[in-house]
Amino acid sequence: MAKRELPKHVYRQRNGLYFQRRGWKTRKIKADFGTPDFWKEYADLIAGMYGAPKVSTRTFGALIKDYHKSPRYRRLKPRTALDYDKYLDFFQAIMADANPANMQRKDVIRLRDTNAEKPYFANYSLRVLRVLMEHCVDLGWRETNPAKGVPEIKTEKAGREPWPRELLEAFRSECVIGTRERLVMELCVGTGQRIGDVLEMRWSDIQDGAIVVKQSKTGKELWVPILPELQAALDVASRHSVYLVTNERGTNRWSYRGASHAVRTVREKIGALDYDIHSWRYNAACELLEAGCEDDLIASVTGQSPAMVLHYTKKVRQRLRATQAQTMRAQNNPPRAR
Structure with a gap:
């Protein structure tokens, strides 16, 4: 049987047919292909009758929540913690459900460059992300910190001077x-x-x-x-x-x-x-x-x-x-x- 004859998300393995969909639990189909029972079982799988899709608990939202409880965050000075919270809220808003284990260096650079017209924001968000991803490594959610070594945007900012x-x-x-x-x-x-x-x-x-x-x-x-x-x-x-x-x-x-x-x-x-x-x-x-x-x-x-x-x-x-x-x-x- 040609693979293209199988319906979407159904794949043939050595010991039978399996329903496989990203984010969902893999399940073996019991009925024989092409029978009424097969199509009923397939329809139930598509409709989620055999359980909701798997949802990873390792999200940026969960990472930020755990970081707030960590000694690393509690050691921050009040003003610094207030500054960090602004950028943590930003990360929460744009990628709360994303898995931090999937973030790559190119994603960090893209995030930095998206805010290139606001160099201070871009650079400070990079610093906070670097700390957050280091906490992700500490939790064992990933092996390396993708934000480590990513350079900040260079700016030609005039130095401060006292008021005349x-x-x-x-x-x-x-x-x-x-x-x-x-x-x-x-x-x-x-x-x-x-x-x-x-x-x-x-x-x-x-x-x-x-x-x-x-x-x-x-x-x-x-x-x-x-x-x-x-x-x-x-x-x-x-x-x-x-x-x-x-x-x-x-x-x-x-x-x-x-x-x-x-x-x-x-x-x-x-x-x-x-x-x-x-x-x-x-x-x-x-x-x-x-x-x-x-x-x-x-x-x-x-x-x-x-x-x-x-x-x-x-x-x-x-x-x-x-x-x-x-x-x-x-x-x-x-x-x-x-």
Whole structure:
């Protein structure tokens, strides 16, 4: 009997005919081919009368759920976990039912390139996928990590710089003392901390004229004296919540999204879109450098490593050093008579 005479999904093996369909349980057909009983049994198989199709429990949805319970996820800092969740939700939305064991390197590259017009999203999603697939390997669902070694999209992004003094003053003029935007700015510039740590600051953290900070990213605990500009903003701030900066109702801390959106609105008004919230941390480090502080003194406020202090202050440091060098050069070579 020619194979083409058999109906769809029916295949001849040595010991009889079998119903085989991808995702379904293979079943031997008992009736002889061509008989009424055969066609009835075949119709029942097609209709799923002998059990629903096999559904693999090893899906991306199950993998993401297990990853959320893992020590690898629980060790993430709160802000990092929040960032990861955005991309995990993205994976859940586009491939929850797919089997991660079937993902290949070419699929990872295709996923990255699909978002090439949004390099930050493409690269961050690749990092999270790399971690997720490593967890898949740990579970024994596959042997290798297909995202490992896949390069990120190269971007020509300008490095951050501190806000120019005139733009800082423009921000202060736009956001008077008593506004949340002004308080956030003075906290970021005055303490040199990340916005995530600033939004977590509480009134109970103020001790002996300083703010005690427990950095979420590094775990470092810092005691940072309060500058007059920051103290003026704190003196008029609302105290309806345990947090220094609250939401509109004053019931909880201000969210990162809310603060970022509000500050961006001001940046648009004053022409400061090239400088974001994180640039205020650069201001703190650079102001300390310009005040004559050595790197260890700068780090005592910002909590940064020596390498990061150099990174945050490199442009201002170069200008200061060049000015010093040229001044010394001029002093050593007095002007010649014309």
